[in-house]
Amino acid sequence: MNDSYAGQPGSGTVSARISPAGGLDILSRNEVARLRDASSSGLHALLRRCALAVLTSGSLSDDPRGMLEQYPDFDIEVLQQERGIKIELKNAPAQAFVDGQIIRGINELLVAVVRDIVYVATQIAPREFTEAGSEGLTQIAFEILRNARILRTHIDPNLVVCWGGHSISRHEYDYTKAVGYQLGLRLLDICTGCGPGAMKGPMKGATIAHAKQRRRKNRYIGITEPGIIAAESPNPIVNHLVIMPDIEKRLEAFVRMGHGIIVFPGGVGTAEEILYLLGILLHPQNREIPFPLIFSGPASSAAYFEQIDRFLRLALGDAVAERYEIIIGDPAAVARSMVRGLEKVRNYRLDTKDAFFFNWSLHIPYAFQQPFAPTHEAMAGLRIRRDRAQHELAADLRRAFSGIVAGNVKEEGMRAIELHGPFRIDGDPEIMRALDTLLKAFVDQQRMKLPGGTAYEPCYRVAHGENAAPA
Known part of the structure; x- marks a missing residue:
């Protein structure tokens, strides 16, 4: 359920704080920090781009820059709280919500975005992509799919x-x-x-x-x-x-x-x-x-x-x-x-x-x-x-x-x-x-x-x- 929800009049956007639906209960402080890091070495830009794609599910645009231009003020933040994590969305596309609640399927896809970005960034060392041989790269693909269950x-x-x-x-x-x-x-x-x-x-x-x-x-x-x-x-x-x-x-x-x-x-x-x-x-x-x-x-x-x-x-x-x-x-x-x-x-x-x-x-x-x-x-x-x-x-x-x-x-x-x-x-x-x-x-x-x-x-x-x- 949404902890909070606020529509932006006439903008077609909403802001909300939501509980992730399934498959993502906790993250480490380091993982949360990397997701919030907007520097070139951080994960925030990647998280923002992929999350916006999920929130515009069903869009017919094939321009990867179009969505960011349509929602320039969109942002996402993963929050570490005492009972787990929350996902805070700012100026998110209104089409992802119905009657103040994020659509369940979109919530689940958001979780998949966070899960995969965090796993690849923290569990697979960058050198493995360049130093691993053929069997090692297959193992990486397997581990990502296994982590996705x-x-x-x-x-x-x-x-x-x-x-x-x-x-x-x-x-x-x-x-x-x-x-x-x-x-x-x-x-x-x-x-x-x-x-x-x-x-x-x-x-x-x-x-x-x-x-x-x-x-x-x-x-x-x-x-x-x-x-x-x-x-x-x-x-x-x-x-x-x-x-x-x-x-x-x-x-x-x-x-x-x-x-x-x-x-x-x-x-x-x-x-x-x-x-x-x-x-x-x-x-x-x-x-x-x-x-x-x-x-x-x-x-x-x-x-x-x-x-x-x-x-x-x-x-x-x-x-x-x-x-x-x-x-x-x-x-x-x-x-x-x-x-x-x-x-x-x-x-x-x-x-x-x-x-x-x-x-x-x-x-x-x-x-x-x-x-x-x-x-x-x-x-x-x-x-x-x-x-x-x-x-x-x-x-x-x-x-x-x-x-x-x-x-x-x-x-x-x-x-x-x-x-x-x-x-x-x-x-x-x-x-x-x-x-x-x-x-x-x-x-x-x-x-x-x-x-x-x-x-x-x-x-x-x-x-x-x-x-x-x-x-």
Whole structure:
């Protein structure tokens, strides 16, 4: 319950002191002090940004600076009191409250924000991120997920990760709901990037199916990271939120926790996710590991997946298509195929004595785990060449899309573009032409920004060959 509540007349904001709902009882004095520290070494700026994203849950903005500009006076403070902690909100968005009480789900997501920020900052030494090897970084991802209490034992493989764009059309969104409904009827849980669009639709569809099946304790897991959450606020259906420290650990959390993945129409972020997963599955050490991967959308999206399929085959070879299935316009067929795939996952985990709740057997190369800083130098230095191993080429293609995502929606990327102009991407001429065609299609289909916003200004230039002029 709120200890206090005060609306600000005509401002659309309120101030309140609330008791955290579940999962966060006490913090040390040092942890509280770091959350209040507004210096460059403190955690307050990160806490404020992530908390505002949660309080504006359901927002359609994809500008990470927009919310802070809309609520410039917003602030949050964690208070240590004799009976535990309180969270004080100042000039918070009124939409997070009803009749003087903070909405329970938003309260729980606020707790998740504080929990994950504190845990990463105080329990994982900074040097571990740079000095840990591949197994050490996997252990870090595991510990963050375990601390969030979402790794469930004694449950057969049933967690389906759904990827796709946040700015998809209404028809595509309705299709994601239909697929989620079919998954829910088969008692499967949903994990997404936690935002709107293709991240919300499957969860919404599954809630209806779970209700029909009278299923309780459903999991609608949202996994995000600080650079993304401000641009993609959690949707209202998420009941388990985890904030991983960077995009690479977020992606690893998806593939370690998830038992199968469905990809809906999207943009560069979705392409990044596809290339990340395919780069892992193409690694020789993962050849025998079953991992159902389905690309799906309504009939109107058939051309989109034809483009994706064509680009993947051209860049990585026709054999890459053996690792995914394309199902168009048939939600029930998607769900049935996923169930068959999950049965293979279950049998494999039993045979190899691997855990159901965390895919330890999957080999993720160290290069896939290292954070990629999308500077102009790093983007220009990507080695997108045919003479590389498939999984290595996929890794650099993933980094190219990651840089475009940063230039589109992440504060540091947007700032770099404003200062130094578009990123330059160069490599094998045939791959570059295919990449340019794919990116132009994303722009034409309004998959880079939400429809209705300002005209999209590319944050990249694709060069067709080492000495070619920018496209």
